[in-house]
Amino acid sequence: MTPKVSSSKGKSGTQKSGQKYQNSFAFKPNKNNAAAVKIYNTPAKGICQRCLDIIDWRKRMNKYKPLTQPKTCLACHQKRVTDAYHVLCKGCAETRKVCAKCQEGTDIVQPEVKTPADLLKESQEQQRFLAAMTERQRRSYLRKMERGDEDGAKKIVVAAENNDDGGWSDFDDDEEDEEEEDEE
Template sequence: MPEKASSRGSGAKKGAQKYQNAFAYTHNRGSKTTKKILALPVDGLCKRCTDQILWRKQYRKYKPLTMTKKCVSCEQKKITKAYHVLCDGCASEKGVCAKCMETEEIVEVANQKTSQQRLKEQQELEQKLASMRERQRRSYLRKLQRGDIVAADVPDVCKSDDEFDYTDSEEESGSEDEEESEDEE
């Protein structure tokens, strides 16, 4: 009788994973490491591997490389991206995914934009900023500089005045005081 390859006694199948990550991890806003990790490009990968890397970033499981890795094809220390096994040159030369080495269609992530797209977005941003009130514009630019919002959030900022405290109490109280002083005279 041949021995089983599995170490399980009864040969029972393993169940589903116990903890399913029901909600995304909330990143520390001020963390420089998190900002650096989220800014890293995800390119040269197939759809499945791209999804895996994006999931790792979203749930804060992504660990960037500290030193360059050796490519399994050319055996030179050229790999600078975490979870890749082929350098960019070898992967593009062979036409395979740099992580799983499968010959599937390589996905281009939406984060990579052409210069024309960047120029168009820059012009749209300038138009939106020009249409904002001064207080809105300064608040938006401050939040953008802090990293609380992304440049793509401009339409939301323009539409909602809920984020900004626009109380006309100073203007109203000032005009009432003037009226009262005129009445007294």
């Protein structure tokens, strides 16, 4: 009779400890790097939602490596693939109606391409919002937008649209005038 052999590693009854190094903060790419900003702002075209998520993750985590030279398309065997991680050129992917990365016939996501007219309209709308705000609201809004806190900036815009001071002023102008007269 052979003795029973345990399939577990180490001494029986011991548990594995957790991973040695825990991530204490999330990765943030260098915002001042011009190449990283350019890569992040290039839209991914002709791919499905799953592949779009993969490429966006690569861009966020600084893993995206753009092509330096065109790749060979698997369909037409021409050097026409200019987007990184794609295997089909734009023309072949459109004629086959498949994703240019995974070659599956799922729904292709069309990225939002903003025309110069749309950009002009957005900038005019933002200028209109800024003109309607008080100085204190305007400075807070611009400071929050610079930091990337869009939720806080939206709250300020809503407060400005409702003509609500949002708790900005400590007292009214009439009370301020009365206090100045009392001091004299």
